[in-house]
Amino acid sequence: MATLTMAQALNTALRDALTADERVLIFGEDVGPLGGVFRITDGLTRDFGEERCFDTPLAEAGIVGLAVGMAMGGFRPVVEMQFDAFAYPAFEQIASHVAKLRNRTRGRLSLPMVIRIPYAGGIGGVEHHCDSSEAYYAHTPGLKVVTPATPEDAYWLLRDAIEDPDPVVFLEPKKLYWAKEEVDLAPRGAREFGRAVVRRAGSDATLVAYGPSVPVALEAAAAAALEGRSLEVVDLRTLVPFDDDTVAASVRRTGRCVVIQEAQGFAGVGAEIAARVQERCFHSLAAPVLRVAGFDIPYPPPKLEHAHLPGVDRVLDAVDRLQFDDTPDVRHLVKGAA
Amino acid sequence: MSPISATALRRAMQSFLPSLVPVRFVAEDGTTAPEPAGYTAPDEAQLREAYRRMVIGRRFDTQATALTKQGRLAVYPSSRGQEACQIAGVLALREDDWLFPTYRDSVALVSRGVDPVEVLTLLRGDWHCGYDPVATRVAPQCTPLATQVLHATGMAEAMRRRGEDRVAMAFIGDGGTSEGDFHEALNFAAVFRAPVVFFVQNNKYAISVPLARQSAAPALAYKGVGYGVRSEQVDGNDLVAVLAVLTAAVDHARAGNGPFLVEAHTYRMDAHTNADDATRYRDAAEVEAWRTADPLTRLEAHLRGRGVLTDEDVAADREAAEAFAADLRARMNTDQQVDPLELFDHVFAEPTPQLREQRALLAAESTAQEV
Secondary structure (H helix, E strand, C coil): EEEEEEEHHHHHHHHHHHHHHHCCEEEECCCCCCCCCCCCCCCHHHHHCCCCCECCCHHHHHHHHHHHHHCCCCEEEEECCHHHHHHHHHHHHHHHCCHHHHHHHCCCCCCEEEEEECCCEEECCCCCCCCCCCHHHHHHCCCCEECCHHHHHHHHHHHHHCCCCCCCEEEHHHHHHHCCCCCCCCCCCCCCCCCCCEEECCCEEEEEEEEHHHHHHHHHHHHHHHHCCEEEEEEEEEEEEEEEEHHHHHHHCCCEEEEEEECCCCCCCCHHHHHHHHHHHHCCCCCCCEEEEECCCCCCCCCHHHCCHHHHHHHHHHHHCCCCCCCCCCCCHHHCCC | CCCEEEEHHHHHHHHCCCCCCCCCCCCCCCCCCCCCCCCCCCHHHHHHHHHHHHHHHHHHHHHHHHEEEECCCCCCCCCCCHHHHHHHHHHCCCCCCCCEEEEECCHHHHHHCHHHHCCCCCHCCCCCCCCHHHHECCCCCCCCCHHHHHHHHHHHHHHHHHCCCCEEEEEEEEEHHHHHHHHHHHHHHHHHHHCCCEEEEECCEEEEHHHHHCCCCCCCHHHHHHHCCCCEEEEEHHHHHHHHHHHHHHHHCCCCCCCCCEEECCCCCCCCCCCCHHHCCHHHHHCCCHCCCCCCHHHHHCCCHCCCCCCCHHHHHHHHHHHHHHHHHHEEECCCCCCCHHHCCCCCCCCHHHHHHHHHHHHHHHHHHHH
């Protein structure tokens, strides 16, 4: 057991992957001697050489397109997009090739590659550095989409992503890079990739969260407990594959559900989750499934991001609207917003 | 910093720059042009083989167009008039090299030995890529423009890093050179010294948009110099020249000297596809003028003039091409049954629980329809 930040856990996962498999390569912008702008690749070029971890020219489509060719050619590239919004130039490569090559070729070619993307807000970043871009990737068939919420998960999910036979978009919540915990890196038995986890058991309602929203959900559950309300927190860990079983089992137990996401709400991953819960758990639900999300606005400037990001209060307000006292909740009619 | 002398700069520039005029070995009437400096003409056996392949390639192309008119193919982008490029690109490569083609390069695939029925799977609509890219070292024909050029660079870089002396060649059109991925690929390949050949078939039109609307460069081959990529331009309807230059380019890459850009000046004789009407954007006179530059008749005249090709040879090649077309017709005139449930099989190595559910749903629908 070691106490690691998420950044250190990711760095350790990359080191261990480089050691375990000589086909693993790491490349991107500033990932070499600098160690990446968030230092996730710190020391890798020094310890593994330019052959295994190297800088590329500054062009995201180029980085992902190169990775496609190198994966076709037998390597297992792990590439870094420097920030969420800077990954957009690579979107054609991701949507048209990374996601589709196995299917286009009837399984004759696969692309074992990982696209790491620091994402989401909460760090006071200026514009184009804080987008929650998970829905774009989750909506694209053929991509696995991962977002860890704890250092230990970050380590194992990244190891699993690199070993996966299919391409993985690995979304790293920037604001959690410096969160610390005791991490168990001892080899495990069965792979948990694709399974959600119950972070906190509860009986009154289920909070479904992922990535940067998981600590918010846990904090809300702790606060609710002081008021005598028992909230369960489910951490999805992988958006694709989506673990319907764990989510539905929790909601059937609690009968109520709030989905939390930092991203803007419209057509977001949270909407998909709310729909899936409603489709599977209708007879167990005592109240409508509610969403707590960012507003449908371009990501705010640093001084205003607090107004946008779903915090504990917004989550607890949603929990309050889960009709515990069985009286019709008309607030949304009065305010004109659900 | 020590200043670089103008002479040294000029020498560096010139090492990347293409010839002022496209490299040419054979004039339009088939007579031998003055041999261009720096390139070796292919030997007679290679040229004889190239002619045979061009005859089959042309016949394949016209057959595919006919199959489209008969409703057997959804669409077909013809490369008629570009056979010198299609065949030379393939002949310049070794069997273990990789080819990254576009949707217009079916003739090259056939010449590479890919089963023509598997080449046409995409256009027939049975699946996307019908052949095995690993077994043929031919990437799936690429529709999103210029994206394949980066894949070729990645593949070349993978082979270089393993210490193999293999090369990747990316085909691209004139329109594709306007896409960002083309420029990123040139830049990445130059920085990594990846053994990749960028082969631009400048057929003068991107669907309807003429070259002048695509680029103001003196020639597309000049786009290499800014990236430090050795570049050349060639008469794309002169098989001898295209093969000579591409062979030099492949040798350059294979020897570890980095990437090479070749622009071939050619012409798309047919419309963009059968669904396009080329009379809306170009004159019949222009097309007619290019007819006199036909690459197949030019090579035939040239080889006859050199005594390499006889009437019997020509007749035999045409007969072989007819047999090839007849076999293709017969095999394309049967309906393929593709199991719709296969749609779920290749999304991931292991289907997700959701895909399993959806597969079961479609299976149930199919069963219900059969009852």
